[in-house]
Amino acid sequence: MDGQEPISGFSRLSREERIEMASKLSANPEAFARELACFWHKDPEVQRILEEFSENTVSNYFLPFGLAPNFLINGRIYILPMVIEESSVVAAASKSAKFWFTRGGFQTEVISTIKPGHVYFKWKVNQDLLMDHELELESYLIEHTSHLTENMRKRGGGIRSVSIHAMAPEMPGHFKLEASFETADSMGANFINTCLEAMAGLLPEFFRDKGILIDEYDLEIIMAILSNYTPDCMVSCMVQCPEEDFAGMGAGLSSLEFVGKFKEAVAIATHDPARAVTHNKGIFNGVDALVLATGNDYRAVEAAGHAFAAANGKYDSLTGIEFSGGNLSYELRMPMAIGTVGGLTGAHPLARLSMDLLGFPDARELMQIAAAAGLANNFAAVWSLITSGIQKGHMQMHLSNIVNTLRATAQEKEAIIRYFQDKQVSYRGVEDYLIQLRRSL
Ligand code: MEV
Numbered sequence: 001m002d003g004q005e006p007i008s009g010f011s012r013l014s015r016e017e018r019i020e021m022a023s024k025l026s027a028n029p030e031a032f033a034r035e036l037a038c039f040w041h042k043d044p045e046v047q048r049i050l051e052e053f054s055e056n057t058v059s060n061y062f063l064p065f066g067l068a069p070n071f072l073i074n075g076r077i078y079i080l081p082m083v084i085e086e087s088s089v090v091a092a093a094s095k096s097a098k099f100w101f102t103r104g105g106f107q108t109e110v111i112s113t114i115k116p117g118h119v120y121f122k123w124k125v126n127q128d129l130l131m132d133h134e135l136e137l138e139s140y141l142i143e144h145t146s147h148l149t150e151n152m153r154k155r156g157g158g159i160r161s162v163s164i165h166a167m168a169p170e171m172p173g174h175f176k177l178e179a180s181f182e183t184a185d186s187m188g189a190n191f192i193n194t195c196l197e198a199m200a201g202l203l204p205e206f207f208r209d210k211g212i213l214i215d216e217y218d219l220e221i222i223m224a225i226l227s228n229y230t231p232d233c234m235v236s237c238m239v240q241c242p243e244e245d246f247a248g249m250g251a252g253l254s255s256l257e258f259v260g261k262f263k264e265a266v267a268i269a270t271h272d273p274a275r276a277v278t279h280n281k282g283i284f285n286g287v288d289a290l291v292l293a294t295g296n297d298y299r300a301v302e303a304a305g306h307a308f309a310a311a312n313g314k315y316d317s318l319t320g321i322e323f324s325g326g327n328l329s330y331e332l333r334m335p336m337a338i339g340t341v342g343g344l345t346g347a348h349p350l351a352r353l354s355m356d357l358l359g360f361p362d363a364r365e366l367m368q369i370a371a372a373a374g375l376a377n378n379f380a381a382v383w384s385l386i387t388s389g390i391q392k393g394h395m396q397m398h399l400s401n402i403v404n405t406l407r408a409t410a411q412e413k414e415a416i417i418r419y420f421q422d423k424q425v426s427y428r429g430v431e432d433y434l435i436q437l438r439r440s441l
Pocket residue numbers: 086278279280281282283285378381382385390
């Protein structure tokens with residue numbers, strides 16, 4: 001911007017100095033600083049831990065940490081920790097879990113646990129010389145990164161394969177080295193990236209030693225990075241029960257009508273990408289809440305899930321349905337690259353607590369729990385959509401957010417909730433009613 005200098009050294013300022021600088025942008029600098037300080041943890045040591053997760057930290061951003069009981073997964077009962085800001089999600093998960101509790105629960109399975117990463121490079125000499133050395137290169141890279149993979153190998157992980165792929169015709173002369181990793185109980189991002197960066201250094205060395213690279217421009221490394229597209233790190237989760245079990249689900253639907261309408265709703269998500277995105281969003285409501293509560297990277301899980309949903313060239317639902325022999329089975333299949341060691345999983349005090357609540361699962365078990373959370377939320381969403389609609393429950397719960405935003409007193413809140421019990425909730429409606437209420441007092 002004209003005449004303005006960028007801020008330099010912001011990260012080197014103390015927390016208080018950062019707040020002071022930022023508060024100048026606030027309409028009420030004193031209140032701004034006070035409010036931020038209100039959310040610091042009372043134990044300075046915990047506050048220090050929280051601050052060090054990120055940079056330029058000034059406070060903590062609180063989100064609700066809720067519990068969804070009655071999850072029966074592969075015969076074991078869990079209470080799921082869920083961190084989410086959206087009302088109704090925890091209620092929906094709980095409702096669904098309770099429904100399936102008496103119908104066999106969630107049957108889950110880890111399909112695969114391999115994660116890929118790449119070194120992208122330009123190769124300017126004969127392509128055959130590159131491809132002919134693929135196998136030898138694989139052994140060389142695995143051997144020369146063995147010091148980096150030693151601990152992981154002890155835990156059952158490591159590098160599983162290395163291969164080379166041409167990026168022609170779109171990018172002639174460009175190649176990617178693809179490495180597949182097993183990362184045991186960790187999500188493994190740091191491990192994978194460390195190995196890939198080492199490989200990026202080893203790649204030119206290997207070909208130079210062979211006398212294939214003469215000029216330093218013969219091979220140009222562009223970048224080394226894991227891929228969040230993890231279709232070989234997959235989990236599935238299924239629920240099933242006889243059609244009669246869907247009696248009394250609402251809207252006066254018979255069990256057969258409910259099943260028919262449910263199938264229609266899933267078919268719509270399968271055929272219409274516009275619906276599939278929202279259908280899948282409902283899955284991620286549950287998945288992300290669990291993933292966040294356990295200190296995992298929900299952006300990675302989201303990115304992989306959406307890419308997988310579009311893997312056939314058209315964005316599709318992540319769930320599939322089958323109705324045969326009077327039995328309805330409903331299944332979710334999705335990539336799930338999460339871990340139970342490393343990252344925030346043990347470092348964040350509440351993530352650790354989540355792990356404790358879940359009985360300190362290994363990564364495979366956590367993948368399955370997250371999938372169950374996803375299917376539970378999706379089932380509850382579609383159930384609502386084809387019966388009462390989601391707004392009724394949603395807006396009643398959203399009412400409490402509106403009331404808090406409007407800073408209503410406890411007494412006003414009570415009156416508002418009573419008044420809107422049987423009415424359509426909208427921000428404007430609540431605001432108008434509050435004004436009216438205040439005038440009448
Ligand atoms: C809202 O967060 C999620 C839903 O829109 C999902 C769906 O439509 O299936 C209710």
